[in-house]
Amino acid sequence: MKTINNLSGLLLLVFLGIVNYSCDQEETMLFDTDGSVYFTTSDYSYSFLDYPGKEVDTIKCPIQIFGKASDVDRVVKAELVADDTSKVNTAPEELYRVLDGIVPANEQLGYVAVELKNTDDLKDTVYVFHIRVVPSDEFEDVTYNNRIVKIQFTAREIQPANWNAYLRYFWGDYSTRWWQFIKEATERTSIPYWPGNADKETWWMSDGEFEALQVVVKRELKRYNETHDTPLTHDDGTSKGKAVQILY
């Protein structure tokens, strides 16, 4: 009897000990894996027409990290996509160079720089090539999102780089006629509005200014449609033949 009591007592003690030990508050798991980096756009177009006189220029394809920001600058490496049959590169190699990219210290946004050269061919050609991010010392795993950027460059009129990233949400599908109309209505040669793009030198326009231009375009389109037999229509692109619609 005494032994059983002792045993039960001991068992109870052990039991209490285990209960205490096992019921720890589970700590919320913090983000722990290595970060990664990816392009925030699938295409980037550039026209030497917007920068008369330039023979060489550098474009900055925007990238974003996930994971923690670092307190030092981090290098991002990118390469030409040469092994994908669905991505045809028509640009002659001597006209472009993929440079190193950077995510600055304490930042979430960065860019990959690509140098482009002008040539007479570009006056009536649009050259295309594709790039992707590759692993580097600072970013070992770049499979997240795995976006490939289709870079188009020319010296002709072309859909601006921020159309798909931003302008399309206000102005719908791109067409040459629609873009020309927008430029005429706002009396501008470009609309450098791309919030979230780290390259603030190229994409400097503020929310307030863009909002004002939106209203100007809306009023001009209304005026055009009221004074013409047929409404303004897309002349090419995905919405060719359809009337221009303002989305927002």
Place this chain on the structure above:
Amino acid sequence: MKVKFIILLFAIAGYFTSCYDDKSNTSIKVINPLVIDMGGAPTSMSAFLLDTLEIKPVVYKIGSDDADLSYKWEISGNDIMPFVMDSTMTLKSIVSVAPNSNPYTIVLTVTDNRTNLQNYEKFSLSVYSNLGKGLIVADTRDGINTDLNLIMCQNFTESYTQKFDEKDNTILRNVYSTPNSGMLIEGLATQMITSVHDSYKRTLTVMTDHSVLRMDPYNYVLEKKNNEIFYIPISEDRFKPMCMMYDNSALYELMIVDHVVYARRIRYGNENYSVNLETSDNSEYSATMGCSIVEGYNYTSLYVYDELNGRFLKCPYSYDELQVVTQQAGGGPFDLNNVGKMNALFMAEGDANAIFTVFETKDTGKRYLYTFDGGSLYVTTSKALNMYDLTSFPGMMDAVGFECSPLEDVLYYATDKKVYALLLPGTNPSAFERYSVEDPNEKITSITLWRKGYQGKIKFKDSSSDEGYYTDWAANRMMVIAIYNESTKEGRLVCVPITNIGSGILEKDKDYHQEYRGFGRILCITPQTV
């Protein structure tokens, strides 16, 4: 033998004398040095913009009592054009360079005019701003250009720590021209507004009848002008600013330029005016005046007066159009959408948040006061309240200024000699003279009610208190009267307490009037609230 000895002697003599030191090129005449003696005082210092900076070195040429020296104190740094502050031994000059986190460099060059010898001493000057809240006064001394002045004192500055005493008031004169290299504002200022959202960009906007200037009231350095503060540029022939308005709830500034209304969102530091506003029914309009709501958080709506159609247009909280007014059913003393052919002279927030508008008929024969409840963000209809024929009240047809108050059913008006309060309640409103200027050379040029809350205090006479007065917030209880003396060419401001709310009574005892003197002709004033 002897010859050899003599030759040896000569040789020895020669040996000893051959290495004779050639001292011919060491016959230097020592020039007495120039000494700049700071006496232990530091060469690194700080000062406020518009302070007078004094640096007193002792400069002399050793051994020479009557040295002929000239001095140059030159300041440079922070991208300014270097300039000479003073040309005497002691620097005594007003600090006119903008405040900056990096210090400026001041170099003293002393030249001995006889020998062209120079000596230098370098100083480092950090400039800070103490240009804070108060009252900005725009004045003109030549009738052509404008300068700005800042008064910081008990009446106009929040929790001003100095004692309530005339000699403790700070009046900083020429607060625009000094940091702007002596340049005045071209033209005569008609209106000014300061605004800010949280800790984003502070702005002071000054308007003349043909230009707009934008600066930071922290340093008054001109930042932007005219079309630089409009996203969609206005053509030069139409750049005629007429009126500025301010909405304290929605945080918007408005400007009427050549009868067209533009709105600027202040939130998040947006600096510029957006595209012009159009009416909700797409009709033409010609705005001439609007009102501000500078205090209060009940989202009271702002209005502009459309002279073309003789109607009021409402500014919605989103400021994306001018709305045609919807009136409450049941009619009223007048139709907000059709007041007839009238010119608006004055428009402001009056009793119980009603909008007070003083009109003059187009033939300038009569003047009226129209009051209406303009609704708010939540109350979308408006209601005409009252219409008063002002024409026969004393001095009314010669009035140079009007004012009203959210706290009293009163219309104040001023001729160039007297200020009256027109008590509106009842069937027979009466006007009472409340203030007058005695000096035959003096004229009242404007009356302004201090509307800013929690900034500025005033003493009210109270015979029941020990000191004979009590101090309280000046909001809606202080009338600021601007006066100009034609013969001395001096402008001054008088702050008069409104003693009894509801009766428009201005304190008669001049001991309780606070005066600020020494201005040119005062053009306009605005509280500096940021």
